[in-house]
Amino acid sequence: MPAKAFSIEDGNLQTKSIVAARQRQYTDIDLTFTNKVTGDIYKKTNSAAVKQAVKNLLLTNRTEKPFQPYYGGDLNRFLFSLSEDFDEDDVKDNIAAAIQNHEPRVRVRDIQVLILPDSYDVKVTVIFQVISTSEVVSLDVSIARLR
Amino acid sequence: MATIQSSDLDFDTIKSRLKTYFQQQSEFSDYDFETSGLSNILDVLAYNTHMNGLIANFALNESFLNTAQLRSSVVSHAEVLGYFPRSQTSSRATVNLSLNVTDAGRSATVTLPAYTTFSCDVDGTTYSFQTLESYIATDDGSGNYDFVTSVGSSNIEIVEGTLKEKNFLVGDVADGQVYVIPDTTIDTSTLKVEVYTTATDTEPLATYTNITRAVRIDSTSTIYQIKEVPNGYYEIIFGDGSVLGQQPVAGNKIKVTYLSTAADAANNGSVFSPDSDVTVTVSGVGVDYPLSVTTVANSSGGDDKESIASIKNNTTIAFASQQRMVTAEDYKAQILANYSSYISDVIAWGGNENEPPIYGRTYVSLKFIDGLTDDQKQNIKDQIVNNLTKNLAVMSIDTVFSDPTEVYLQLTTRFNFDPDLSNLTTRGIENQVTNKITEYFDANLKRFDQVFRRSTLLTEIDKISPAILNSRMDVKVQLRQDITVGTALNYNLYFPVAIAAPSNDEYIVESTRFTYNDQTAIIRNTLGSNTLQVQTVGGVTLVSNIGSYTESTGTVSLVAFNPSAIVGTQLKVSVTPANQSTIRPLRNYIIDIDAGLTTTIAQVDYQNTRTTLA
Numbered sequence: 001m002p003a004k005a006f007s008i009e010d011g012n013l014q015t016k017s018i019v020a021a022r023q024r025q026y027t028d029i030d031l032t033f034t035n036k037v038t039g040d041i042y043k044k045t046n047s048a049a050v051k052q053a054v055k056n057l058l059l060t061n062r063t064e065k066p067f068q069p070y071y072g073g074d075l076n077r078f079l080f081s082l083s084e085d086f087d088e089d090d091v092k093d094n095i096a097a098a099i100q101n102h103e104p105r106v107r108v109r110d111i112q113v114l115i116l117p118d119s120y121d122v123k124v125t126v127i128f129q130v131i132s133t134s135e136v137v138s139l140d141v142s143i144a145r146l147r
Numbered sequence: 148m149a150t151i152q153s154s155d156l157d158f159d160t161i162k163s164r165l166k167t168y169f170q171q172q173s174e175f176s177d178y179d180f181e182t183s184g185l186s187n188i189l190d191v192l193a194y195n196t197h198m199n200g201l202i203a204n205f206a207l208n209e210s211f212l213n214t215a216q217l218r219s220s221v222v223s224h225a226e227v228l229g230y231f232p233r234s235q236t237s238s239r240a241t242v243n244l245s246l247n248v249t250d251a252g253r254s255a256t257v258t259l260p261a262y263t264t265f266s267c268d269v270d271g272t273t274y275s276f277q278t279l280e281s282y283i284a285t286d287d288g289s290g291n292y293d294f295v296t297s298v299g300s301s302n303i304e305i306v307e308g309t310l311k312e313k314n315f316l317v318g319d320v321a322d323g324q325v326y327v328i329p330d331t332t333i334d335t336s337t338l339k340v341e342v343y344t345t346a347t348d349t350e351p352l353a354t355y356t357n358i359t360r361a362v363r364i365d366s367t368s369t370i371y372q373i374k375e376v377p378n379g380y381y382e383i384i385f386g387d388g389s390v391l392g393q394q395p396v397a398g399n400k401i402k403v404t405y406l407s408t409a410a411d412a413a414n415n416g417s418v419f420s421p422d423s424d425v426t427v428t429v430s431g432v433g434v435d436y437p438l439s440v441t442t443v444a445n446s447s448g449g450d451d452k453e454s455i456a457s458i459k460n461n462t463t464i465a466f467a468s469q470q471r472m473v474t475a476e477d478y479k480a481q482i483l484a485n486y487s488s489y490i491s492d493v494i495a496w497g498g499n500e501n502e503p504p505i506y507g508r509t510y511v512s513l514k515f516i517d518g519l520t521d522d523q524k525q526n527i528k529d530q531i532v533n534n535l536t537k538n539l540a541v542m543s544i545d546t547v548f549s550d551p552t553e554v555y556l557q558l559t560t561r562f563n564f565d566p567d568l569s570n571l572t573t574r575g576i577e578n579q580v581t582n583k584i585t586e587y588f589d590a591n592l593k594r595f596d597q598v599f600r601r602s603t604l605l606t607e608i609d610k611i612s613p614a615i616l617n618s619r620m621d622v623k624v625q626l627r628q629d630i631t632v633g634t635a636l637n638y639n640l641y642f643p644v645a646i647a648a649p650s651n652d653e654y655i656v657e658s659t660r661f662t663y664n665d666q667t668a669i670i671r672n673t674l675g676s677n678t679l680q681v682q683t684v685g686g687v688t689l690v691s692n693i694g695s696y697t698e699s700t701g702t703v704s705l706v707a708f709n710p711s712a713i714v715g716t717q718l719k720v721s722v723t724p725a726n727q728s729t730i731r732p733l734r735n736y737i738i739d740i741d742a743g744l745t746t747t748i749a750q751v752d753y754q755n756t757r758t759t760l761a
Contacts (some may be wrong), residue, residue: 028177031184043175044184053182066194067158071181103182 238449252430308406569614
């Protein structure tokens, strides 16, 4: 296989990786607000930041965010509906639409939903890829009625 | 250094400013993703700032009379300026009341007690009306008793409302007691405040009067103020016991009676039935006889509390007048503040501005609401003189009432109409134009001091539809004159505008039809002359000189005019004004439209520019 040849001016391309687009590092506040010994709170970066954001999106109800009534995964709604009124596909569609509309950093790979009507529980696993790094992340969300 | 700009009020801008701040530092980069935790925190911060900004804005708005929206704020600002907004007012009717007692031994006089009640049905609901004072009737010798007022009039006013009574026991003055009447439907003009020495006394120590009717206040004055409080109830305030009038002392009882009203719902009642008979002493024994009621004037004048818009308008004028009647605007402010449930508009002018000038007088013209009788109107005028001008106006200045003079406009409107640009017929678009003219007069004229401007109306007409291509309007001004038929009399009609100069082509002055020497005739000016003639409709001259008109003064004079009959109740005389573009009313003139003599003509115009003149 022939070796690539570069001019003298471009010779350093062989030793450095080519960055086609400016990479952006995602940095967000850790919403658990756990503080370090210095008193600062922790940061979430890259896939951890995105994962926190997706979880945040799914657990936000419609009309909860000021002046954005259609924002949110609205999963809590299903907890208070009759179990005959919806099925796994409804939950999946809801999650997919919310992520597509509000989280441009990820591409959804798979959504698994398990509805447990007897224990008033919905378990959701969302597998998505962080677009900028191609990292695949799995997020488990479980929502259950307290009583 | 990065700073946060926070001068805006709306949520999105505030949040945008916060994002701008985060753009300037490198610690967190997820501020512009709506799903991020940082965005959620920015939401909270922006929402908090937004709400604080709004509250500050609302609070500031409520701090000024001009911008306040809440009634409680507007009323409070008005009271600071000495203006007490009008409460609900009761509907009032005028009736004649009489008894017929034929039994021998009847007493010479009969007293009808105050608060005698009558029932009246208005639109399926029964309302209670009552007298506010007692009336006495005297036997005419035949057993007929006609009740009369203290000044001898048989016209007795009955007032709608339910009589209510509240009693307050006065505590220690140091307690700063507040006397609140928890009722939003009070007609404060019916309020009667009596103070008793103790709770068990039956005769009042003093009857207090409203401060608005007080001319002079000193330590002995028995006056009270009544004002609307923020929840719509009313509060009674007494003097301070020293310079601002007497103050009830501890142990006194305050008895307040008033009418709780149904406001305008009880207007237009016409049949009043007494709820009880009247007891007449016959040979020492009380015998009940039915009261006979004759309605003189239907119930009217009931109205809701003064509106917020009205309070805002009247407060500033009333403040400027300082509870005195000196300028023309003072008269308007005081009269409207007290009688706006009967009077829709007022204009006043000094005798020096009158034609002819008469010094030492103030002329007032009142535009009453519809439905009042002449007696009711005269009663209001008497009240204005007795309650307002005698107390508040400058000494030696008499108040003279002058009835409004209606001046009518006859409009001939022609407009070009392209049927291709509309789905309306010619008749349909003509009706729309006529309706627009009526609307314009209702909204902009029919009140004192309102000027007719032709171009403004034509602009409104042009805006009705793109199919109206252009428009023009001929304007005539019309006055109406009562005519005594069968008697030769002189009549002068004073138009509020200059009249056009004589023309050789068209008549400047024209009247409606009347009968003269058994012929149907009209009055016209001679073409090219100021002389007026009586002509047949066909143009044959019957009287060559029946008077003249003067252009500059706008006067039409008829001399020895003696028709045998006229069409309608009044003779309508119309003139072409010197300036048709602007008709400006003088003093007590009110501009209205004569719809019967107003015409609208559409000229079909397909905008065909290829047509040539023949």
